[in-house]
Amino acid sequence: MEDVGIDEAYLDVTDIPDTNEEITGRIKAGIKEKTGLTCSIGIASNKLLAKIASDMQKPDGVTVLMEADVETKLWPLPVRKLYGIGPKTEEHLKSINIETIGQLAALPLEKLLEYFGNSYGQYLYEAARGIDESPLVTRWEPKSFSRETTFQEDVRDWQVIARTLADLSKDVVQDMQGHQYKARTITIKIRFSDFETFTRAMTISDYTDSEEEIRKAAFACLKRIELKKKVRLVGVRASNFQDRNKDDQHHSSGLGIKLF
DNA sequence: TCTGGGGTCCTAGGACCC
Protein backbone atom coordinates (compact mmCIF):
# COMPACT_ATOMS: atom_id res chain seq x y z
CA MET A 1 0.00 0.00 0.00
CA GLU A 2 1.13 3.52 -0.81
CA ASP A 3 -0.17 6.29 1.43
CA VAL A 4 -1.20 9.49 -0.33
CA GLY A 5 -2.07 12.03 2.29
CA ILE A 6 -4.53 11.25 5.05
CA ASP A 7 -7.45 9.95 3.05
CA GLU A 8 -6.04 8.31 -0.04
CA ALA A 9 -3.97 5.26 -0.83
CA TYR A 10 -2.96 2.98 -3.68
CA LEU A 11 -3.10 -0.75 -3.15
CA ASP A 12 -1.41 -3.26 -5.38
CA VAL A 13 -3.74 -6.26 -5.41
CA THR A 14 -2.05 -8.02 -8.30
CA ASP A 15 -1.17 -11.05 -6.24
CA ILE A 16 -4.38 -11.28 -4.25
CA PRO A 17 -6.47 -14.14 -5.62
CA ASP A 18 -9.85 -12.75 -4.49
CA THR A 19 -12.25 -11.10 -6.92
CA ASN A 20 -12.58 -7.33 -7.20
CA GLU A 21 -15.94 -7.57 -5.44
CA GLU A 22 -14.46 -9.45 -2.52
CA ILE A 23 -11.55 -7.04 -2.15
CA THR A 24 -13.54 -3.83 -2.44
CA GLY A 25 -16.24 -5.26 -0.20
CA ARG A 26 -13.74 -5.95 2.53
CA ILE A 27 -12.09 -2.54 2.21
CA LYS A 28 -15.40 -0.72 2.35
CA ALA A 29 -16.63 -2.77 5.30
CA GLY A 30 -13.37 -2.24 7.17
CA ILE A 31 -13.37 1.52 6.62
CA LYS A 32 -17.02 1.75 7.57
CA GLU A 33 -16.47 -0.22 10.73
CA LYS A 34 -13.40 1.71 11.87
CA THR A 35 -14.44 5.23 10.84
CA GLY A 36 -18.13 5.18 9.99
CA LEU A 37 -17.27 6.63 6.60
CA THR A 38 -17.85 5.50 3.06
CA CYS A 39 -15.15 5.56 0.40
CA SER A 40 -14.82 5.50 -3.35
CA ILE A 41 -12.59 2.98 -5.05
CA GLY A 42 -11.07 2.86 -8.51
CA ILE A 43 -9.76 -0.34 -10.03
CA ALA A 44 -7.31 -0.16 -12.91
CA SER A 45 -4.05 -1.45 -14.26
CA ASN A 46 -2.04 1.49 -12.97
CA LYS A 47 -2.13 4.32 -10.42
CA LEU A 48 -3.00 7.06 -12.90
CA LEU A 49 -6.16 5.31 -14.09
CA ALA A 50 -7.08 4.02 -10.65
CA LYS A 51 -7.09 7.54 -9.26
CA ILE A 52 -9.27 8.85 -12.05
CA ALA A 53 -11.57 5.86 -11.69
CA SER A 54 -11.90 6.43 -7.95
CA ASP A 55 -13.22 9.90 -8.72
CA MET A 56 -15.81 8.82 -11.28
CA GLN A 57 -18.55 7.62 -8.93
CA LYS A 58 -18.08 9.86 -6.01
CA PRO A 59 -19.85 8.86 -2.89
CA ASP A 60 -19.31 5.23 -2.03
CA GLY A 61 -18.59 4.03 -5.57
CA VAL A 62 -16.51 1.34 -7.20
CA THR A 63 -15.32 2.01 -10.76
CA VAL A 64 -13.30 -0.24 -13.01
CA LEU A 65 -11.28 1.49 -15.71
CA MET A 66 -9.39 -0.79 -18.03
CA GLU A 67 -7.00 0.08 -20.80
CA ALA A 68 -9.71 -0.83 -23.29
CA ASP A 69 -11.85 1.94 -21.77
CA VAL A 70 -9.34 4.71 -22.38
CA GLU A 71 -10.93 6.00 -25.57
CA THR A 72 -14.52 5.84 -24.36
CA LYS A 73 -14.13 6.82 -20.71
CA LEU A 74 -10.87 8.71 -20.34
CA TRP A 75 -10.73 10.76 -23.50
CA PRO A 76 -14.05 12.61 -23.01
CA LEU A 77 -12.91 13.93 -19.62
CA PRO A 78 -11.54 17.46 -19.18
CA VAL A 79 -7.74 17.63 -19.05
CA ARG A 80 -7.93 18.87 -15.49
CA LYS A 81 -8.87 15.36 -14.36
CA LEU A 82 -5.38 14.13 -15.17
CA TYR A 83 -3.04 13.97 -12.22
CA GLY A 84 -0.38 16.62 -12.76
CA ILE A 85 -2.55 19.05 -14.69
CA GLY A 86 -3.43 22.03 -12.55
CA PRO A 87 -4.97 25.43 -13.26
CA LYS A 88 -1.95 26.79 -15.15
CA THR A 89 -1.60 23.90 -17.55
CA GLU A 90 -5.36 23.78 -17.97
CA GLU A 91 -5.28 27.42 -19.05
CA HIS A 92 -2.30 26.86 -21.31
CA LEU A 93 -4.06 23.97 -23.03
CA LYS A 94 -7.27 25.93 -23.33
CA SER A 95 -5.38 28.66 -25.13
CA ILE A 96 -4.49 26.15 -27.85
CA ASN A 97 -8.04 24.82 -27.90
CA ILE A 98 -7.44 21.64 -25.97
CA GLU A 99 -10.00 20.89 -23.31
CA THR A 100 -10.40 17.11 -23.19
CA ILE A 101 -7.91 14.37 -22.53
CA GLY A 102 -8.72 12.97 -25.98
CA GLN A 103 -7.72 16.25 -27.61
CA LEU A 104 -4.53 16.18 -25.58
CA ALA A 105 -3.84 12.64 -26.77
CA ALA A 106 -4.23 13.85 -30.35
CA LEU A 107 -1.26 16.19 -29.95
CA PRO A 108 1.95 14.80 -31.43
CA LEU A 109 4.76 14.17 -28.98
CA GLU A 110 6.98 16.79 -30.63
CA LYS A 111 4.39 19.48 -29.95
CA LEU A 112 4.07 18.47 -26.31
CA LEU A 113 7.83 18.52 -25.82
CA GLU A 114 7.97 21.92 -27.49
CA TYR A 115 5.20 23.40 -25.35
CA PHE A 116 5.93 21.76 -22.02
CA GLY A 117 9.57 20.68 -22.00
CA ASN A 118 11.01 17.21 -22.14
CA SER A 119 9.99 15.89 -18.77
CA TYR A 120 6.46 17.23 -18.48
CA GLY A 121 5.79 16.90 -22.20
CA GLN A 122 6.65 13.22 -22.14
CA TYR A 123 4.52 12.77 -19.04
CA LEU A 124 1.48 14.40 -20.66
CA TYR A 125 1.93 12.29 -23.77
CA GLU A 126 1.74 9.09 -21.76
CA ALA A 127 -0.85 10.24 -19.23
CA ALA A 128 -3.31 11.20 -21.98
CA ARG A 129 -3.08 7.59 -23.17
CA GLY A 130 -3.60 6.17 -19.73
CA ILE A 131 0.00 5.01 -19.61
CA ASP A 132 1.66 5.04 -16.20
CA GLU A 133 4.44 2.69 -15.15
CA SER A 134 5.15 4.40 -11.86
CA PRO A 135 5.54 1.89 -9.06
CA LEU A 136 3.87 1.90 -5.68
CA VAL A 137 6.08 3.79 -3.26
CA THR A 138 5.68 2.15 0.11
CA ARG A 139 8.69 3.68 1.84
CA TRP A 140 10.50 6.90 1.15
CA GLU A 141 12.88 9.35 2.75
CA PRO A 142 11.76 12.92 3.31
CA LYS A 143 13.68 15.52 1.33
CA SER A 144 12.82 18.55 3.41
CA PHE A 145 11.13 19.74 6.57
CA SER A 146 9.44 23.10 6.74
CA ARG A 147 7.22 25.33 8.82
CA GLU A 148 5.38 28.45 7.79
CA THR A 149 2.80 30.78 9.27
CA THR A 150 0.49 33.38 7.94
CA PHE A 151 -0.02 36.31 10.26
CA GLN A 152 -3.52 37.22 11.36
CA GLU A 153 -2.74 40.70 10.14
CA ASP A 154 0.07 41.77 7.85
CA VAL A 155 3.14 42.72 9.84
CA ARG A 156 5.54 45.62 9.50
CA ASP A 157 7.39 45.22 12.81
CA TRP A 158 10.78 43.58 12.20
CA GLN A 159 10.85 42.24 15.76
CA VAL A 160 7.72 40.22 15.15
CA ILE A 161 9.08 38.84 11.90
CA ALA A 162 12.37 37.96 13.54
CA ARG A 163 10.74 36.22 16.46
CA THR A 164 8.51 34.26 14.13
CA LEU A 165 11.49 33.23 12.05
CA ALA A 166 13.27 32.04 15.20
CA ASP A 167 10.21 30.10 16.37
CA LEU A 168 9.78 28.43 13.00
CA SER A 169 13.47 27.55 12.91
CA LYS A 170 13.08 25.89 16.27
CA ASP A 171 10.10 23.86 15.08
CA VAL A 172 11.94 22.73 11.97
CA VAL A 173 14.94 21.72 14.05
CA GLN A 174 12.76 19.71 16.40
CA ASP A 175 11.29 17.93 13.42
CA MET A 176 14.74 17.18 12.09
CA GLN A 177 16.03 15.95 15.41
CA GLY A 178 12.94 13.85 15.97
CA HIS A 179 13.51 12.12 12.65
CA GLN A 180 17.28 12.19 12.96
CA TYR A 181 18.10 14.23 9.90
CA LYS A 182 20.80 16.81 9.40
CA ALA A 183 20.58 19.41 6.67
CA ARG A 184 22.92 21.71 4.74
CA THR A 185 20.44 24.01 3.04
CA ILE A 186 18.16 26.47 4.80
CA THR A 187 15.54 28.36 2.83
CA ILE A 188 13.27 31.09 4.08
CA LYS A 189 10.10 32.33 2.50
CA ILE A 190 8.58 35.77 2.81
CA ARG A 191 5.21 36.65 1.40
CA PHE A 192 4.16 40.30 1.34
CA SER A 193 0.68 41.72 1.70
CA ASP A 194 0.32 41.87 -2.07
CA PHE A 195 1.10 38.14 -2.23
CA GLU A 196 4.48 38.72 -3.82
CA THR A 197 6.59 35.87 -2.51
CA PHE A 198 10.34 35.56 -2.19
CA THR A 199 12.63 32.75 -1.14
CA ARG A 200 16.25 32.97 -0.10
CA ALA A 201 18.43 29.93 0.43
CA MET A 202 21.79 29.32 2.01
CA THR A 203 23.84 26.16 1.85
CA ILE A 204 26.38 25.67 4.59
CA SER A 205 29.42 23.45 4.41
CA ASP A 206 28.52 20.95 7.13
CA TYR A 207 25.34 19.03 7.82
CA THR A 208 23.67 20.27 10.96
CA ASP A 209 20.66 19.93 13.21
CA SER A 210 21.80 22.68 15.56
CA GLU A 211 19.12 25.21 16.33
CA GLU A 212 21.63 28.02 16.57
CA GLU A 213 23.23 27.31 13.23
CA ILE A 214 19.93 26.96 11.47
CA ARG A 215 18.50 30.09 13.03
CA LYS A 216 21.63 32.01 12.03
CA ALA A 217 21.34 30.77 8.47
CA ALA A 218 17.68 31.77 8.41
CA PHE A 219 18.53 35.26 9.60
CA ALA A 220 21.33 35.57 7.07
CA CYS A 221 18.72 34.79 4.42
CA LEU A 222 16.30 37.31 5.91
CA LYS A 223 18.90 40.04 5.56
CA ARG A 224 18.90 39.47 1.82
CA ILE A 225 15.25 40.44 1.47
CA GLU A 226 14.29 44.07 1.57
CA LEU A 227 11.28 44.38 3.87
CA LYS A 228 9.69 47.33 2.18
CA LYS A 229 6.12 46.10 2.44
CA LYS A 230 4.01 44.50 5.14
CA VAL A 231 4.67 40.82 5.57
CA ARG A 232 1.89 38.24 5.41
CA LEU A 233 3.79 34.97 5.72
CA VAL A 234 7.10 33.70 6.99
CA GLY A 235 8.50 30.24 6.38
CA VAL A 236 11.60 28.18 7.09
CA ARG A 237 12.70 25.03 5.31
CA ALA A 238 15.61 22.68 5.82
CA SER A 239 16.70 20.40 2.98
CA ASN A 240 19.71 18.77 1.40
CA PHE A 241 19.85 16.08 4.05
CA GLN A 242 22.76 13.94 5.00
CA ASP A 243 22.47 10.43 3.62
CA ARG A 244 21.69 8.33 6.64
CA ASN A 245 22.58 5.07 4.94
CA LYS A 246 26.19 6.06 5.08
CA ASP A 247 27.03 5.88 8.76
CA ASP A 248 30.19 7.90 8.30
CA GLN A 249 30.37 10.92 6.07
CA HIS A 250 33.69 12.60 6.27
CA HIS A 251 33.83 14.76 3.22
CA SER A 252 37.12 13.91 1.60
CA SER A 253 40.41 12.53 2.60
CA GLY A 254 43.52 14.64 2.30
CA LEU A 255 44.66 12.68 -0.69
CA GLY A 256 44.96 14.25 -4.10
CA ILE A 257 46.30 12.66 -7.22
CA LYS A 258 47.28 14.51 -10.31
CA LEU A 259 48.12 12.70 -13.51
CA PHE A 260 50.45 14.35 -15.97
C1' DT B 1 -12.62 29.41 -5.97
C1' DC B 2 -9.83 30.71 -2.28
C1' DT B 3 -6.91 30.05 1.92
C1' DG B 4 -3.46 27.58 4.67
C1' DG B 5 0.39 24.36 5.66
C1' DG B 6 2.98 20.60 4.40
C1' DG B 7 5.41 18.58 0.69
C1' DT B 8 7.74 17.13 -4.42
C1' DC B 9 9.70 17.94 -8.85
C1' DC B 10 11.36 20.79 -12.66
C1' DT B 11 13.73 24.65 -14.99
C1' DA B 12 16.88 28.27 -15.89
C1' DG B 13 20.79 30.81 -14.93
C1' DG B 14 25.19 31.62 -12.73
C1' DA B 15 29.57 30.28 -10.70
C1' DC B 16 33.07 27.29 -11.01
C1' DC B 17 36.01 23.35 -12.60
C1' DC B 18 38.70 20.55 -16.05
Added chain:
DNA sequence: TCTGGGGTCCTAGGACCC
Protein backbone atom coordinates in the same frame (compact mmCIF):
# COMPACT_ATOMS: atom_id res chain seq x y z
C1' DT C 1 42.27 36.36 -22.91
C1' DC C 2 39.11 33.89 -25.67
C1' DT C 3 36.57 29.71 -27.43
C1' DG C 4 34.43 25.22 -26.84
C1' DG C 5 32.50 21.30 -24.44
C1' DG C 6 31.33 18.83 -20.53
C1' DG C 7 30.24 18.60 -15.79
C1' DT C 8 28.67 19.91 -10.74
C1' DC C 9 26.59 22.72 -7.32
C1' DC C 10 23.66 26.32 -5.85
C1' DT C 11 19.75 29.58 -6.09
C1' DA C 12 15.11 31.32 -7.17
C1' DG C 13 10.81 30.61 -8.75
C1' DG C 14 6.87 28.05 -10.39
C1' DA C 15 3.54 24.24 -10.93
C1' DC C 16 1.44 20.75 -8.75
C1' DC C 17 -0.45 17.52 -5.02
C1' DC C 18 -3.22 16.46 -0.59
